[in-house]
Amino acid sequence: MNTLAREREHRLPPFGAAGGWRTVRLAQLLPAKMGLARMQQVADEIAHEAAVPALLIWRSQRALLVTRQDTRLPGFHESAAQMASVGWPVVARRSGGGACPVGPGTLELATVEPALAGATMNAKYEALSALIQAALHGFGIAARSGPVASAYCRGNYDLAVAGRKIAGLSQHWFRNRNDIRCVVTAASVNVAETSDALAAAVNRFYGAAGGRSRCRAACLTGLWYCCSNAAAAADLVRDLGGRLAALAGGG
């Protein structure tokens, strides 16, 4: 990145700066479609480039979040119907990657901000990745950033513990309804869903839809499984959300 771009990039406050970020924390377990709609609503509230960026923290009912490319697979509609019948409704999202299973044992978050001139994809990923790593560090967990082979929705900004994926990030750049360029960087952190259930859902979806992507449960993990003195799983999801909000808001 050149110097000018770097200066522009830094016009957005870092996480933890007093008053720098607005945290929107939704307490209820939402249908995935509603959570994604809330994310879009937060983006649509951005009315100018100097708007305060937001960190959205929410929890989803069980669902498989797929990309728009996934919806064009030859057997998508049949597969989506099958998945819904076994408790995994399929919901299309706007960011890239592959199918991502979410549920009461995962925590969803997203940074929602105006995309200033000179902003880069990598910087947005790195900022959210660092925030999640800092929050996990508070539980004594060291997560590393980098692609995890054979995980679902693989990407360069996967977070892994001992080589097993614990969180994934994806991104979407667009103009909102106020014609402001926005970027949403979303993440899903697995706290307490079982690797077997997550992998089975993704593999079943792609198998029926005609997609080639497959994943292995052995490449996945969750915070609850990494903590030696873990609280109840539901408490851990809430605690992680609280820690992320505190880190982002400087509280």
Place this chain on the structure above:
Amino acid sequence: MADVAVPEGLWDTQKVPEGIVANWFCRDGGTVEAGATVAELMVEKTTYEIAAPAAGRLHILVPKDGVVRPGTILGRIEEA
């Protein structure tokens, strides 16, 4: 003529060498409005919507699934 371009420096090509045009939302030779979303890029796990810099007739230079990098000219708009 106005270039429809991938912004310079949008991503680190050492980390992700290239992206693709995931979709064109207008046909080659069609007319577009200034600011309308005309294409979508896919760069690893990022989707990036490209807006028309001007109104006019769109000439597509990189087709759907074509490879792009920061600075790539995706198309040109012949201003009305």
